[in-house]
Amino acid sequence: MADAILAEGLVKRYGAVVALDGLDLAVPEGTIMGLLGPNGAGKTTAVRVLTTLLEFDGGNASVAGLDVVKGARELRRKIGLSGQYAAVDENLTGFENLDMVGRLYHLGKQPSRDRARELLERFDLVEAADRPVKGYSGGMRRRLDLAAALVAKPVVLFLDEPTTGLDPRSRLGMWDVIEELVAGGTTVLLTTQYLEEADRLADKIAVIDHGRVIAEGTSDQLKAQVGGERLELTVASARDVALTKAALAPLAIADISVDERGNHVIVPVSGGADVLVEAVRLLDGEAIKVLDVGLRRPTLDDVFLTLTGRAAEEDLTDGESGA
Amino acid sequence: MNGFVEALADGAVVAKRNLIKVKRVPDLIVFSTLSPIMFVLLFAYVFGSAIEIPGINYREFLMAGIFAQTVLFGATITGTGLAEDMQKGIIDRFRSLPIARSAVLIGRTTSDLVNNVIVIVVMSVTGLIVGWRIHSSFLEALAGFGLLLLFAYAVSWGMAVVGLAVRSPEVVNNASFIVIFPLTFIANTFVGTTNLPGPLKAFAEWNPISAVTQAARELFGNTSPQFPPPDVWPLKHSVVASVVWSVVILALFVPLAIRQYRKAVAR
Numbered sequence: 001m002a003d004a005i006l007a008e009g010l011v012k013r014y015g016a017v018v019a020l021d022g023l024d025l026a027v028p029e030g031t032i033m034g035l036l037g038p039n040g041a042g043k044t045t046a047v048r049v050l051t052t053l054l055e056f057d058g059g060n061a062s063v064a065g066l067d068v069v070k071g072a073r074e075l076r077r078k079i080g081l082s083g084q085y086a087a088v089d090e091n092l093t094g095f096e097n098l099d100m101v102g103r104l105y106h107l108g109k110q111p112s113r114d115r116a117r118e119l120l121e122r123f124d125l126v127e128a129a130d131r132p133v134k135g136y137s138g139g140m141r142r143r144l145d146l147a148a149a150l151v152a153k154p155v156v157l158f159l160d161e162p163t164t165g166l167d168p169r170s171r172l173g174m175w176d177v178i179e180e181l182v183a184g185g186t187t188v189l190l191t192t193q194y195l196e197e198a199d200r201l202a203d204k205i206a207v208i209d210h211g212r213v214i215a216e217g218t219s220d221q222l223k224a225q226v227g228g229e230r231l232e233l234t235v236a237s238a239r240d241v242a243l244t245k246a247a248l249a250p251l252a253i254a255d256i257s258v259d260e261r262g263n264h265v266i267v268p269v270s271g272g273a274d275v276l277v278e279a280v281r282l283l284d285g286e287a288i289k290v291l292d293v294g295l296r297r298p299t300l301d302d303v304f305l306t307l308t309g310r311a312a313e314e315d316l317t318d319g320e321s322g323a
Numbered sequence: 324m325n326g327f328v329e330a331l332a333d334g335a336v337v338a339k340r341n342l343i344k345v346k347r348v349p350d351l352i353v354f355s356t357l358s359p360i361m362f363v364l365l366f367a368y369v370f371g372s373a374i375e376i377p378g379i380n381y382r383e384f385l386m387a388g389i390f391a392q393t394v395l396f397g398a399t400i401t402g403t404g405l406a407e408d409m410q411k412g413i414i415d416r417f418r419s420l421p422i423a424r425s426a427v428l429i430g431r432t433t434s435d436l437v438n439n440v441i442v443i444v445v446m447s448v449t450g451l452i453v454g455w456r457i458h459s460s461f462l463e464a465l466a467g468f469g470l471l472l473l474f475a476y477a478v479s480w481g482m483a484v485v486g487l488a489v490r491s492p493e494v495v496n497n498a499s500f501i502v503i504f505p506l507t508f509i510a511n512t513f514v515g516t517t518n519l520p521g522p523l524k525a526f527a528e529w530n531p532i533s534a535v536t537q538a539a540r541e542l543f544g545n546t547s548p549q550f551p552p553p554d555v556w557p558l559k560h561s562v563v564a565s566v567v568w569s570v571v572i573l574a575l576f577v578p579l580a581i582r583q584y585r586k587a588v589a590r
């Protein structure tokens with residue numbers, strides 16, 4: 001399969017600040033790549049470069065087989081961009097927004113109108129279609145923005161933090177819409193700071209930090225990097241901690257760690273739910289009183305923490321914007 | 324050539340979008356016409372009672388100056404409009420579309436020109452009410468309005484550069500006020516320039532706004548033989564000078580604005 005997006009050693013500097021520091025990326029046709037990283041990691045900069053909006057200082061990139069510099073004009077016909085801030089005109093109605101974009105893609109008068117109506121229907125905006133966007137909710141604006149990115153049926157779609165700032169319900173709605181889209185074969189580059197979002201939507205995830213990719217793979221591969229499952233238990237009394245440790249030793253695939261103060265025991269295991277049942281049986285046999293027990297799989301939060309030594313959301317208050 | 328026609332067509336789509344805003348937010352046009360109406364009334368009745376221009380009613384003398392000042396302020400909308408679109412990410416959307424780099428700017432300046440036409444109509448009516456009359460032929464009067472609009476259109480492109488560079492509509496507003504307000508006052512817009520102190524007088528005589536005002540005055544037939552313009556080239560040949568100024572401003576700022584747009588990145 002050919003790569004719909006290919007970036008090699010992209011470098012972008014803003015004065016002394018290095019926004020992209022040799023970014024490599026390859027997204028096969030028809031797949032979703034999640035670009036995951038905290039604010040200021042370089043996600044938006046990467047999207048701007050790949051969508052021809054930003055000149056860069058080094059490396060090269062092609063999208064849909066076209067060089068982003070030499071083929072920029074032609075490339076813009078083939079891509080759709082839906083940004084972090086819904087770039088729709090508040091004073092225009094939903095229909096007028098989409099119709100304008102259609103006209104600027106040179107679809108022609110009638111086809112442009114038809115396409116606008118079609119998208120409004122698909123994105124559940126028919127009722128609001130002829131009202132100015134000013135009165136739309138945040139979720140509706142994002143849907144309209146995404147619709148605008150789809151007007152010319154792009155082969156590659158860039159979604160820059162499509163759900164940032166949305167309430168949970170609107171976010172779920174957006175996810176449904178995006179999933180439906182990709183089922184149609186569009187290649188998508190999705191940036192997000194939400195691990196859950198990348199986990200759910202992306203075929204492959206590139207973790208990006210300080211302008212470069214620090215890990216890449218499927219969600220499962222990345223999770224495997226930080227280790228498999230673990231059993232987490234909280235026992236009723238401190239005396240039981242040692243007993244628990246001894247009882248569960250046969251199940252552990254690595255060292256059991258203990259937090260004495262919290263009466264907390266963590267046992268690395270493999271084998272899924274069966275292990276959990278076995279553990280409960282063993283503890284019951286020893287008459288150990290367990291307050292809480294659970295099988296935990298690593299989340300992408302764990303992945304990020306392991307890879308960068310800090311939590312993904314930690315950087316959110318960083319002053320570095322626009323990256 | 325084909326590309327140019329396409330840029331114009333795309334510009335028309337963008338202009339239409341901007342004009343829808345004028346329709347939806349009528350406050351904009353109300354306020355951009357209220358201040359010139361206020362100026363006409365203030366100058367006509369307050370200053371007009373103190374300023375004497377030999378051989379002509381001050382209100383007739385005044386109108387060309389107010390027209391020039393107002394269309395210049397009208398041109399600043401280009402800057403604020405673009406800065407606002409930058410801020411909201413709409414320029415990013417436009418820049419991701421397969422359109423000419425000039426299309427958005429053509430659209431913006433065109434809609435602002437239409438805006439200025441509306442403002443001029445409102446002001447003309449106000450002027451006629453307070454006693455302003457056109458004493459020239461219909462064609463000359465039309466040429467007078469055309470010249471005012473041409474000059475404002477050229478300034479629009481200059482404001483586009485400012486708007487794309489500054490990125491904040493409020494700053495564009497303040498910055499343009501600081502520049503345009505004195506520019507329109509150190510000129511022949513409201514008073515004769517003869518009694519101004521030396522350096523100001525020279526500035527006023529060569530100020531493009533003076534040339535445009537003088538040209539409009541002549542084309543409307545609002546001049547007085549007892550009050551001839553100072554003997555400097557741009558005021559003796561004010562129509563030619565106005566056209567030359569407009570062309571020079573366009574030649575300078577059209578390429579600059581397009582360059583700025585190409586590099587414009589929001590936030």
